[in-house]
Amino acid sequence: MKAVQITSFGAADVLRINDVDRPAPRAGEVLVSVEASSVNGHDVIVRAGELKMVSGRRFPIGVGLDFAGTITATGADVAGFRAGEQVWGMVHPRQRHSVAGAAEYVVVSADRIAHAPADLSSVEAAALVVAGSTALIALRDSVHLTSGERILVRGAAGGVGTAAVQLAHAMGSHVTALARDRHAELLTDLGADEVLDYGSTTSDRIGPFDVIVDTVGTELHCYRSRLAKGGRMVTVGLSPSALAAIAASSVHGSRRIRTFSANPETPLLRDLADQVTSGSLRPVIDSVYPLADIAAAHEAFEHGGVVGKHVVTVPRDSV
Structure with a gap:
């Protein structure tokens, strides 16, 4: 599968789209086929090497804090989720990941996802996580x-x-x-x-x-x-x-x-979905990039002046 990784710290041009083995979920985990991810400040400072206490210095390091997509498989002891369901979530922001949200597939603990609002596309969902x-x-x-x-x-x-x-x-x-x-x-x-x-x-x-x-x-x-x-x-x-x-x-x-570090788990993601369903919250999207152009998305984020979110889509076999 394809996954965005960095093998050195630096500007957006250090981002690489690499071929890696597709992960398999262990007990308590789910495998998500990612359809969209967004660019966040966390992604940029990890890539720039400003958060080494979290990312570490061992490469490759995965890129992409959040994701929206479809569950492909579940590990043992996962309740409340099954293959084929649309979900949104994020990887743990204080852990190192060799593969993260900007990838064709990502494995996460089941307590880090929730069912995505039914009336949102994956692009819209990724913009809100x-x-x-x-x-x-x-x-x-x-x-x-x-x-x-x-x-x-x-x-x-x-x-x-x-x-x-x-x-x-x-x-x-x-x-x-x-x-x-x-x-x-x-x-x-x-x-x-x-x-x-x-x-x-x-x-x-x-x-x-x-x-x-x-x-x-x-x-x-x-x-x-x-x-x-x-x-x-x-x-x-x-x-x-x-x-x-x-x-x-x-x-x-x-x-x-x-201040705080946002680290939402299933209950908060459910609450967020309720805000969308009630009409209290809708996504605001500045621009959408294919995964192949993720470096341009990072550059646009760093340039500033963004209105809402930059979202990266993950089309299959087109990277």
Whole structure:
């Protein structure tokens, strides 16, 4: 089978589409025929060698955090799933994988998948696995957003941002989206009550907010100062400067800057599917690339300005 791997750290041109043996599921695992995967920040920093404590230095290393596709086979002791069912899921983000989601087939533990929403294509499903899970964890489990609160979503046009705008709107909050001005129409359609142009809006001229969701990872202390009394802030845009700001903010108690690593298992993926089924969440896709062009997809992600997600499809016998 074909699988995207890296044999050295570096820019997008280190990505290789290699012929590898198709894996077989062991007890508690499922084999998924992958139809689509998306490009995530995790994929890019692993490829660049910035997450060696997770990926290790032993090559080859598989690429692709998430996937959507069809179960091909199940190992022993797997309940609730059977061959032929459409699923979505992700490999474990804190483990090394020689084959990951950007491949024709992937083996994962059965507790890392769920049935995909029936009304989504595999491309649409792949666009929501990481972005939707991250937004749901941030709003529901990290900052505990409640109806009527004022929330700022910073980096609102990206994958996590577009999901957070929709979910925050569904939760009954007043949503302010901070993004490029040209994305205002889309973000309003997704549920934003107000859209601010990040190019002309400084942090000292907005707020206060009950909740801030940051997907950028810069100037965190400036935005944290725009929290109302009892406000909460979470960032998913991690960088060395972001980690320093998070540590320094611990003295502020409830108004500290929170963060987390999204690692959804079956219950959360089911909850995410419920959000789609209820109409509270829909995928936003910037562009779709065939697996053969995954390097171009990574380059586009790193270039920035993305609206929603870059998705990679996995056509058979066409790589």
